[in-house]
Amino acid sequence: QKEVEQDPGPLSVPEGAIVSLNCTYSNSAFQYFMWYRQYSRKGPELLMYTYSSGNKEDGRFTAQVDKSSKYISLFIRDSQPSDSATYLCAMSLMTTDSWGKLQFGAGTQVVVTP
Amino acid sequence: GAVVSQHPSRVICKSGTSVKIECRSLDFQATTMFWYRQFPKQSLMLMATSNEGSKATYEQGVEKDKFLINHASLTLSTLTVTSAHPEDSSFYICSGSGERGTDTQYFGPGTRLTVL
Numbered sequence: 001q002k003e004v005e006q007d008p009g010p011l012s013v014p015e016g017a018i019v020s021l022n023c024t025y026s027n028s029a030f031q032y033f034m035w036y037r038q039y040s041r042k043g044p045e046l047l048m049y050t051y052s053s054g055n056k057e058d059g060r061f062t063a064q065v066d067k068s069s070k071y072i073s074l075f076i077r078d079s080q081p082s083d084s085a086t087y088l089c090a091m092s093l094m095t096t097d098s099w100g101k102l103q104f105g106a107g108t109q110v111v112v113t114p
Numbered sequence: 115g116a117v118v119s120q121h122p123s124r125v126i127c128k129s130g131t132s133v134k135i136e137c138r139s140l141d142f143q144a145t146t147m148f149w150y151r152q153f154p155k156q157s158l159m160l161m162a163t164s165n166e167g168s169k170a171t172y173e174q175g176v177e178k179d180k181f182l183i184n185h186a187s188l189t190l191s192t193l194t195v196t197s198a199h200p201e202d203s204s205f206y207i208c209s210g211s212g213e214r215g216t217d218t219q220y221f222g223p224g225t226r227l228t229v230l
Binding site: 008034036041042043044045046049088101102104105106107 | 118120155156157158160163205207209218219220221222223224226
């Protein structure tokens, strides 16, 4: 079983709809959670990060963490065709031994159709 | 956000040659840099972690003699793929992290290596 599970998609939504992405994880020791966006043949771009359970909002993006359920989500409101990309969740233990090591999900491909 | 550059963005080489990829942090000092490999439609796989001025730490299964990493300064790390073979063809991405105590990594745009 992978430590981080993420549905690879593709997830197709019409322009203006809410995109809902999620990851589940098995290691309850994960403390730091991130979402990256990766366009084709480009490096990942950090979208959001959070340390704690609850919601964090930044513009059209909302990140949600539920540590009790070991489940994180990313919501994109008013989606645009330019949001079409692969979205990767990542998380880390933030311990001295594992500092810097991120566990990535497989990435979900999102397609926003005009 | 912090900016990381990579050079070259794309390289094609013959089997048996060596290829060097540069990773630079442009507006921050990267105390730690990471090298990843990504195959088509797959997620990133960490190859090695390098701290400025010390030897890189390689992940299990990654040959340190084949993938030479040098982190000579706080803004530059290089990955050299020695005696490249077609199976080394992949997308190589570096990232930098400047702050100890936070795992936020900023990624470069990647280098696509094709070995003929």
